[in-house]
Amino acid sequence: xxxxxxxxxxxxxxxxxxxxxxxxxxxxGPDQIAAAATAAGYEARAKDAQAEITPDARKDADxxxxxxxxxxxAILTAPVFLMEMGSHFVPGVHGLIVSxxxxxxxxxIQFVLVTLVMAWPGRRFLSKGVPALLHGRxxxxxxxxxxxxxxxxxxxxxxxxxxxxxxxxxxxxxxxAAMIVTLILLGRWLEARAKGRTGAAIRAxxxxxxxxxxxxxGTALVEVPLEDIRQGDVLALRPGERxxxxxxxQSGTSRVDESMITGEPLPVAKALGDPLTGGTVNGAGGLExxxxxVGADTVLAGIVRMVQQAQGAKLPxxxxxxxxVAWFVPAVLAIAALSVLGWLIFGPDPALTFALISGxxxxxxxxxxxxxxxxxxxxxxxxxxxxxxxxxxRKGDALQTLEDASVIAFDKTGxxxxxxxxxxxxxxxPGADEASVLSSVAAIETLSExxxxxxxxxxxxxxxxxxxxxxxxxxxxxxxxxxSVAGRQVLVGADRLMRREGIxxxxxxxxxxxxxxxxxxxxxxxIDGAAVALLGVADPVKPSAGP
Numbered sequence: 001x002x003x004x005x006x007x008x009x010x011x012x013x014x015x016x017x018x019x020x021x022x023x024x025x026x027x028x029g030p031d032q033i034a035a036a037a038t039a040a041g042y043e044a045r046a047k048d049a050q051a052e053i054t055p056d057a058r059k060d061a062d063x064x065x066x067x068x069x070x071x072x073x074a075i076l077t078a079p080v081f082l083m084e085m086g087s088h089f090v091p092g093v094h095g096l097i098v099s100x101x102x103x104x105x106x107x108x109i110q111f112v113l114v115t116l117v118m119a120w121p122g123r124r125f126l127s128k129g130v131p132a133l134l135h136g137r138x139x140x141x142x143x144x145x146x147x148x149x150x151x152x153x154x155x156x157x158x159x160x161x162x163x164x165x166x167x168x169x170x171x172x173x174x175x176x177a178a179m180i181v182t183l184i185l186l187g188r189w190l191e192a193r194a195k196g197r198t199g200a201a202i203r204a205x206x207x208x209x210x211x212x213x214x215x216x217x218g219t220a221l222v223e224v225p226l227e228d229i230r231q232g233d234v235l236a237l238r239p240g241e242r243x244x245x246x247x248x249x250q251s252g253t254s255r256v257d258e259s260m261i262t263g264e265p266l267p268v269a270k271a272l273g274d275p276l277t278g279g280t281v282n283g284a285g286g287l288e289x290x291x292x293x294v295g296a297d298t299v300l301a302g303i304v305r306m307v308q309q310a311q312g313a314k315l316p317x318x319x320x321x322x323x324x325v326a327w328f329v330p331a332v333l334a335i336a337a338l339s340v341l342g343w344l345i346f347g348p349d350p351a352l353t354f355a356l357i358s359g360x361x362x363x364x365x366x367x368x369x370x371x372x373x374x375x376x377x378x379x380x381x382x383x384x385x386x387x388x389x390x391x392x393x394r395k396g397d398a399l400q401t402l403e404d405a406s407v408i409a410f411d412k413t414g415x416x417x418x419x420x421x422x423x424x425x426x427x428x429x430p431g432a433d434e435a436s437v438l439s440s441v442a443a444i445e446t447l448s449e450x451x452x453x454x455x456x457x458x459x460x461x462x463x464x465x466x467x468x469x470x471x472x473x474x475x476x477x478x479x480x481x482x483x484s485v486a487g488r489q490v491l492v493g494a495d496r497l498m499r500r501e502g503i504x505x506x507x508x509x510x511x512x513x514x515x516x517x518x519x520x521x522x523x524x525x526x527i528d529g530a531a532v533a534l535l536g537v538a539d540p541v542k543p544s545a546g547p
Contacts, residue, residue, distance in 0.1 A: 004036045040135050063192040070185040076113045077178040078242035084175040105276055107159050111176040112402040117154055122181040144184055147363035151177040154356050168350045208279035213244035229294050237287040245278045246293035254285025259419050266451045277504045284449050316385040336362040376540050416545040421451050423459035424520060425536030427511040439465045441486045441525045444492050447473045448481050452537045491526040498524050
């Protein structure tokens with residue numbers, strides 16, 4: 001690609017099967033560059049912005065094709081392997097085959113089976129390796145293509161034109177060609193499966209976005225596919241639904257769970273003019289919002305791109321690997337040629353047979369697959385696993401430098417915590433009964449949408465406490481709530497609510513300070529004007545985050 005007019009730089013990632021190209025505008029373009037890569041033996045296509053953030057169905061299809069080709073090659077190779085190598089496992093097998101159907105018939109059967117292996121499963125090595133060799137850029141496929149073709153061609157000559165070979169050198173190596181194709185296909189299939197599992201992280205991120213949304217068209221709401229939504233469209237968001245695209249609230253109030261973006265466990269209140277992020281989850285309220293970013297421009301799309309870029313990034317060590325691989329393949333070809341010449345000149349009879357075996361062995365054994373794939377594959381697997389755990393790497397080289405880190409700072413809740421507030425402490429005022437107090441407080445909190453209220457109500461439910469009916473419930477924005485429970489006035493909320501109502505909380509202040517230092521949120525409870533309890537609510541640490 002660097003030889004293509006207008007190309008300034010090109011970086012290939014073998015594991016991700018992508019190439020990133022910079023070019024001069026007007027001198028060339030994505031389609032021309034893709035055509036040049038295809039002409040060189042590497043089928044390529046330009047990716048548009050939307051394709052970058054959607055799962056690649058083509059790669060899934062390629063994995064399925066690889067599976068079929070591997071299984072087909074194995075089925076066709078098994079009889080060939082048995083005919084030629086069976087005696088190594090069960091003595092006398094080769095003799096039985098020769099006495100039963102004859103050596104020539106055995107070779108003919110092997111020829112048919114191995115030719116089928118070379119023509120279909122093995123064709124991928126020829127279609128990519130030969131053009132790369134002709135363009136002066138031999139690669140791993142070139143080594144496999146040369147090695148298997150040499151073994152197959154020599155065997156065909158031995159079978160059909162034995163007179164062209166020196167006496168005593170007529171032998172077939174069909175099983176070598178077939179086994180090489182089968183084993184390398186098996187490796188490619190396992191590699192593709194590993195890549196597919198890594199891509200699950202991206203598919204999970206993309207899956208956060210709903211497929212459809214309710215768009216307002218006049219006075220009606222119409223369900224439309226996500227790809228039909230345009231910037232400026234007015235969309236309706238019902239309770240419990242995911243936000244389709246980024247936007248601004250136009251009407252309604254609700255609380256939205258933004259933990260996928262911020263890691264914060266508490267839903268965020270949303271009202272007129274507040275921003276919404278695609279993929280976040282709406283609470284109990286209904287909203288209408290105006291789309292401000294769609295498709296590849298959304299925050300979620302940016303996160304997906306970040307993961308993909310980190311997976312496709314080249315680590316500093318990869319530069320050294322690329323330089324070695326660039327010289328390694330030509331060096332292997334040269335060594336294979338020298339090996340063949342050495343055996344032909346200095347080897348014992350049958351020299352041609354030894355030369356062929358030696359040359360093919362060098363080509364196959366020295367294939368630099370591990371060198372070219374180990375580093376980028378480790379980046380893909382590492383960053384993909386991290387994304388599954390909620391950790392996004394902005395740069396791929398962070399994976400390499402991470403081993404030198406001795407201290408890691410976490411500045412977001414929900415990273416090491418469970419992401420769901422729970423009641424952790426109950427401090428009672430003198431003379432108060434825990435079950436009675438928690439039952440009364442839970443009765444009030446059950447009617448509130450606040451996450452802290454939900455945690456307290458859930459604690460009462462977990463303890464199988466009866467929750468009485470509430471009369472005259474009042475939600476006090478930013479402070480708490482109140483109501484009448486069994487004829488008694490119950491007040492639940494922050495210390496400023498208690499002070500506003502003239503309730504003395506001095507007996508609980510020391511405990512509140514202690515809970516606050518421990519990362520708890522202190523919630524006061526008062527009944528009939530007297531403070532009865534202090535409740536601590538916190539987001540517990542995940543068991544997996546412990547030492």
